[in-house]
Amino acid sequence: MRISDRRFALFLMTPAALFLAVFVAFPLFRLVADSFFKISPIAGGPRDFVGLDNYFRAFASEAFTGAGWRTLAYTLVVVTLEFALGLGMALLFTTLGRSSQIWRTVFMYPLMIAPIVAGLLWKFLMIDNFGLIGTLLHQAGILSNPNQIGWLSDPNIVLYSVAIPDIWLTTSFMCLVLFAGLQNIPGDLIEAARLDGARAPAMLFRIILPLLRPVIAVALVVRGIDAARAFDTILIQTNGGPQSASETMSLLIYRTMIRFGDPGLASAMGTLYLLAMLAVAFVAVSTIWRPGKDN
Amino acid sequence: MRVAERTKPDHGNAVATAAQPVLQTTARGSSRRRRGVNREGLEAGRRSTRTLLWILLAAAMVLYGFPFLYLLFTSFKTPIDTIAVPPTILPREWTLENYANALGRNGVLASFINSIQTAIISTVLSLVLAVPAAYGITRYQTLSGRIFIMAALVTRMVPPVAIGIPLASMMAAVGLSDTPIALSIAHTTISLPLSIWLMSSFFEAVPKDLEEAATVDGCSRLGALWRVVIPVVSGGIAVTAIFAFLASWNEFLFALLMTAIRSQTTPVVIANFQTQFGLDWGSMTALAAVYSIPVILLTLLLQRKIVAGMTLGAVKG
Numbered sequence: 008m009r010i011s012d013r014r015f016a017l018f019l020m021t022p023a024a025l026f027l028a029v030f031v032a033f034p035l036f037r038l039v040a041d042s043f044f045k046i047s048p049i050a051g052g053p054r055d056f057v058g059l060d061n062y063f064r065a066f067a068s069e070a071f072t073g074a075g076w077r078t079l080a081y082t083l084v085v086v087t088l089e090f091a092l093g094l095g096m097a098l099l100f101t102t103l104g105r106s107s108q109i110w111r112t113v114f115m116y117p118l119m120i121a122p123i124v125a126g127l128l129w130k131f132l133m134i135d136n137f138g139l140i141g142t143l144l145h146q147a148g149i150l151s152n153p154n155q156i157g158w159l160s161d162p163n164i165v166l167y168s169v170a171i172p173d174i175w176l177t178t179s180f181m182c183l184v185l186f187a188g189l190q191n192i193p194g195d196l197i198e199a200a201r202l203d204g205a206r207a208p209a210m211l212f213r214i215i216l217p218l219l220r221p222v223i224a225v226a227l228v229v230r231g232i233d234a235a236r237a238f239d240t241i242l243i244q245t246n247g248g249p250q251s252a253s254e255t256m257s258l259l260i261y262r263t264m265i266r267f268g269d270p271g272l273a274s275a276m277g278t279l280y281l282l283a284m285l286a287v288a289f290v291a292v293s294t295i296w297r298p299g300k301d302n
Numbered sequence: 303m304r305v306a307e308r309t310k311p312d313h314g315n316a317v318a319t320a321a322q323p324v325l326q327t328t329a330r331g332s333s334r335r336r337r338g339v340n341r342e343g344l345e346a347g348r349r350s351t352r353t354l355l356w357i358l359l360a361a362a363m364v365l366y367g368f369p370f371l372y373l374l375f376t377s378f379k380t381p382i383d384t385i386a387v388p389p390t391i392l393p394r395e396w397t398l399e400n401y402a403n404a405l406g407r408n409g410v411l412a413s414f415i416n417s418i419q420t421a422i423i424s425t426v427l428s429l430v431l432a433v434p435a436a437y438g439i440t441r442y443q444t445l446s447g448r449i450f451i452m453a454a455l456v457t458r459m460v461p462p463v464a465i466g467i468p469l470a471s472m473m474a475a476v477g478l479s480d481t482p483i484a485l486s487i488a489h490t491t492i493s494l495p496l497s498i499w500l501m502s503s504f505f506e507a508v509p510k511d512l513e514e515a516a517t518v519d520g521c522s523r524l525g526a527l528w529r530v531v532i533p534v535v536s537g538g539i540a541v542t543a544i545f546a547f548l549a550s551w552n553e554f555l556f557a558l559l560m561t562a563i564r565s566q567t568t569p570v571v572i573a574n575f576q577t578q579f580g581l582d583w584g585s586m587t588a589l590a591a592v593y594s595i596p597v598i599l600l601t602l603l604l605q606r607k608i609v610a611g612m613t614l615g616a617v618k619g
Contacts, residue, residue, distance in 0.1 A: 012442050015523055019438030020450050023431040023494060031457045031491050034468035041468075099359055103352070110363055112605045116370070119597040121552035123569045124590040128373040131583065139372060142388045153388065175369065183609060236461045239554040243573055257463045257555075264467055277464035284459040 035281070041274035048268030061275035070251065071276060074259040077166055078235055081255055085170050085234040086227055092174070093181025093226075098211075100182070101189045111186070118179045122172070126240035129172040133158035133244075159245055162252035169253045172240045177233070181226055188222030189215070228287075235284065256280050370594075377401065377587040384584040401592070404585035409563070410571060416482055417567040417593075420557075421550040423486035428493045428546040429539060436501030437527055441510070451502065454495040462492070466559035473560065480562045488560055489550040496549065497542045500611055504538030505531070541611035544604060551597060568593050 010018070045057045065071045100111050117125065132140050141153040150156065158168040192215065200214050216223070238257040241247065247254035247262065254262075260280065264273035372391065376384055377400050379393040384400070404410060435454075439447040466488070473484040512534065513526035521529065532539070554569040561570060572593065575586045601608060 013444050013446075016438040016442035016444045016447055019434040020447065023435035023454070023498065024450060026431055026490070026494065027454065027457055030469065030472075030487055031460060031465065034465035034472065035460065037468035037471075038464055096362060099355060099362070103355055103359065107359060110359060112602060113363065114366060115601060115605065115609070116598050117366070119548060119552075119601045120370070120594050121554065121569050123552075123554045123573055124373075124594055127572065127586060127590055128369050131376065131587070132369060132372065137385045137387050137389050139389050139391070145388075175366070178366075187609075232459055236463075238463060239569075242554075243576070257461060260461075260463045261555075264463075270467065273467075277461070280461060281459075281464050284461065285456065287459070289456075 038274050038281075039278050041270055042278045044271050046270045048270060057271070061271045062279070064272055065275050065279060070254070070259055073251065074254050074256045077253070078255040078257075081166055081170055081237065082231055082234040084167060085173050085237075086231050088170075088174050089178045089181045089230060090223070090227065092178045094185050096178070096182040097185035097189055098215075100186055114182065115179050117176045120176065122176060122237075122239035123243055125172040125176045126169075126243040129175065129240075130159065130244045133168055133171070135160055160249055162250050165245060165249065165253045169241045169244045172244070173234060173237055176240075177230060181230065184222060184226045185219065188219045192218050232284065232287070235287075373587050374591055377584070377591045379584065381582075381584040384587070385581075400584035400588035403582070404588040405592070407585065409566065410568075410589065413566050413568045413571045414593075416561075416565050417551060417569075419482040420486045420489065420565070420567055421547050423482060424489040424493060424550040425543050425546040427486060427490045428497045429543060431490070431494055432497035432501050432542065433532070433539065434527070436498050437505050437531065439498070440502045440505040441513075451498065454498050457491065458495045460491075462488075462555045463559075465491070466556055469556075470560045480560070480564045482565050485557060485560050485565055485567070486550065488556040489553055490546075492553065492556075493546040493549040497546055500542045500545065501535070501538060504535045504541075508534050537607065541607045544600075544608060545611055548597060 042061050043056060043058060045053075045055045045060070047053050096114065100107050100114075132138055135141075135154050135157060138153075138158065140158070141150065141156060144150040144156075145153040156164070159165055196214065196218075197210070200210055205213070236257055237255060238261070241253055241255060241258055242261075245253045247258045256276070260273050260276050263269050263276060375392055378396045378398070380395055380397050380399055381403065383390070383394055435450070439451050469488055469491075470479065470484075473479045473481075473487075478484040508531055513521075513523075513530050516526040516530040517523060552569065553567075554573070557567045557570045558573070561567065568589070572586060572589055575582050575589070
C-alpha cells in the first residue's frame with residue numbers, strides 16, 4: 008500500500024513539528040498562562056489568579072518602559088553600525104577581488120566566538136583603570152587621563168559601549184551576506200554605468216544598493232531580531248548597570264524572574280516582548296522571506 | 303582544481319549566478335587583466351586607488367583582529383600583570399600560569415566535557431529532525447509544509463529568556479533537570495529552525511529526476527531519500543551540523559537557566575569566574591582562549607562550507 012505524497016510529506020515533518028510543539032510552543036503557552044497569576048518564587052508556593060494585573064504593573068513600571076526604549080535604541084545602533092561597516096568591508100573585498108580572499112576568511116573569525124567571550128574581552132578593553140582603550144587614547148594624547156571616558160561606568164554612554172562586542176561579533180555576518188549579494192550583481196551593469204560616466208557615489212546609491220535591496224532587507228531583519236534579544240554580552244559586561252542604564256528587555260526579564268523572584272510579572276513582560284517580536288517577524292516574513300518557494 | 307576555480311571564482315559563495323563566472327572567465331586571461339580593468343565589474347582600476355584600498359583593508363584587519371590577540375597576549379601574562387595599571391599590550395614575562403590556574407580549577411575540565419556532550423547530542427538531534435522535515439517541505443511543496451516552515455522560522459523570534467524557565471521546570475518534572483540531555487534539547491530549539499531552513503536550501507538544489515529514477519527502479523520513497531538523496535546533500539548536512547554545533551557550543555542563557563553543578567557548560571563557568579572567585583581576569587582570559595581557539599581553527603579549515611551556509615538562506619531570499 009502506498010500512501011499519498013501529501014501524507015508522506017506530513018509523515019516526514021511530524022517529528023520536527025512535535026519537537027517544536029513540545030519544547031517551544033508548550034513552554035510559550037506556560038509563559039502566557041503564568042502571566043495571569045501572582046506566583047510565589049518558592050517551589051510549591053501559592054499561585055493566585057490576578058487577571059491582567061501583571062500587565063498593568065509592567066506598563067506602570069519605569070523599569071519596563073525604560074528597558075523597552077533601551078532595547079530599541081540598542082537594536083538600532085547595533086544594526087545601523089553593523090550595516091555601515093559590513094557594507095564598507097564587503098565593497099572593499101569586492102573591489103580588491105580574489106587577491107583579498109584570505110583576508111575575507113580571517114575577517115570571519117569573530118563569528119565563531121561565544122558572545123560571552125566577546126563581552127568579556129571587550130569589557131577587559133574598556134574597563135576603568137586597567138582597560139587598554141583608555142590607556143592607548145591617553146598615550147596618543149587624545150584623553151587627558153585614561154579614565155576620562157567611563158565606557159562601562161558612565162550611565163550616559165554605557166548602552167552604546169555594551170553594544171560594541173555585538174557589533175564586533177556580527178559585522179562579519181553582514182559583510183559575508185552583502186558580499187555574496189554583490190557577487191550576484193551582473194558585471195556588465197556596472198560597466199554600462201561606468202561608461203555612462205557614473206561616479207562612485209551615484210554607482211553606490213543608484214545601482215548597487217537598489218540591486219542589493221532584498222539581501223539588505225533579510226540581513227537587517229535577521230540581525231535586528233538577534234540584537235533585540237541580546238543578553239550574554241551585556242550581562243557579562245555590566246549586568247545591566249550602572250543604575251540600569253544598560254538593562255535591555257532580556258536582562259530585565261531575567262532579573263525579574265531570578266533575582267526579584269516575581270515569575271508572574273516576568274511572564275507578563277516576556278509575553279509582551281514576544282508579541283512585539285512576533286509582530287516584527289510577521290511583517291518581515293510575509294513581505295521578505297517567502298521561504299519554501301522558488302524565486 | 304584550477305579549472306574548477308576558474309569557472310567558479312568564488313567558491314565560498316555557493317549562490318553566484320551563472321552569468322557572472324562567464325563574464326569573469328572571458329576577462330581573465332586577457333592582457334587587460336594585469337591592469338585590472340573590470341575583472342569583476344566592481345573592481346577598481348588605478349594602481350594608486352588599489353594601494354589606498356589595501357592600506358584601508360590592513361587597517362580594518364588590525365582593528366578587527368586586535369581584540370582577540372590582546373585576549374591571547376593577556377592570557378600569557380602573570381596574574382598580577384593581567385590587571386597592571388597602566389596595562390601593556392605584550393606580556394612583560396610570558397608564562398602559562400593563567401592556564402594552569404584556569405584548567406586546574408574544580409569543575410573546569412568537567413565543563414568542557416559537558417559542553418562537548420551537549421553540543422554533540424544537540425547536533426545529532428537537530429539533524430535527525432531537520433533532514434526529513436526539510437526534505438518533506440521542499441520536495442512535496444504542500445500547504446502544510448509551507449505553514450510548517452513559516453512556523454519554524456517564527457520560533458527563531460522567540461527570546462530564549464521567555465521559554466528558559468518553563469523549559470527548566472518541564473525538565474525537572476521528567477527528572478532530567480541539570481543533565482546534558484535537557485540542555486541539548488533546549489539548544490535544539492535554537493538550532494532546529496536554522497537547520498530546517500539550511501537543509502531546505504540544500505534540498506532545493508537537488509534535481510527531482512534523481513529520486514524519480516530511483517523510485518522507478520523499485521526504491522521506496524524513504525529508500526530513495528536514504529540511499530540517493532542524502533548522499534548527494536552530504537555536504538549540506540555537514541554545513542548544517544557545523545552550525546548546530548556552534549549554536550550549542552557558544553550558547554549561554556539556556557545553560558545559565560537550566561544547569562547547576564552537574565551539567566554546567568564552559569560559558570557559564572567563564573561567567574562565574576567573575577563572582578565566585580573575585581575578579582580573576584587572568585584565568586578568565588586563559589579559559590576563554592582555550593574555549594575559542596578550537597572553533598576558530600575549525601572555521602579556518604572549513605571556511606568555504608561555513609560561508610556557503612551563512613549566505614545561502616539570506617541571498618536566496
